[in-house]
Amino acid sequence: MPQINLVPMLDVLMSVLTFFILTSMAMTGQKLGDILLPGTESGAKAKEEKPLVIGLQKDGKVLLEGNPQAGQADIEKAMKAYIEKNKDGTVILKADRELSYQEVDNLLKRMMKIGGGNVSLAIERG
Template identity: 30%
Template structure:
């Protein structure tokens, strides 16, 4: 009878280093993707400050008026005649909703009022003016 040497029993070990690598990769993905989700505010304009600024959370369309007085729906430039049609083509405000006017602080008051006057012709629309909260 042949005697085989016994293998010394090595205790089983779970190597968690690959799992840690995967967890950090997933964590990095979610952090980076959340950074890109929060920057959907439109074109860069200098907003005026207001101490009573509030965050709006409902269906909304953003209309931007840059320092030159040009109007944009989202990031698409529109003329005054195309403004209402451009908002209606989005389909977001079928039964009312919020239109946020983001006007640069250097734009004349009359220009902002003219755009808001056009927006009031939309049925059931609510208007808001975007501002930046003042730092204490």
């Protein structure tokens, strides 16, 4: 007696059904009256603020934007001026990986007293 194998037939049927479902979903979009949504090119572009970068070398020298600074007072003055100018700006500390965590933590704490939540510690993806 001959038998009909239903598994391949059901596979084809499910594939066709999936095709029609996806096609109908792509062809019918939900429209909300005459509302035109803004695109990325229209409207004002967000101003990207350049972060203030402070570096800490392994010999303990502090750099401001790549330039060696005299001391903590220069860093504080630069940070205060930057934060007053850019309320949402970010101050980034880039510390040498060979420094002890205590040295990095001390500078980071001093920076956070001035900049609060605007201070970040940079890490290298590895």
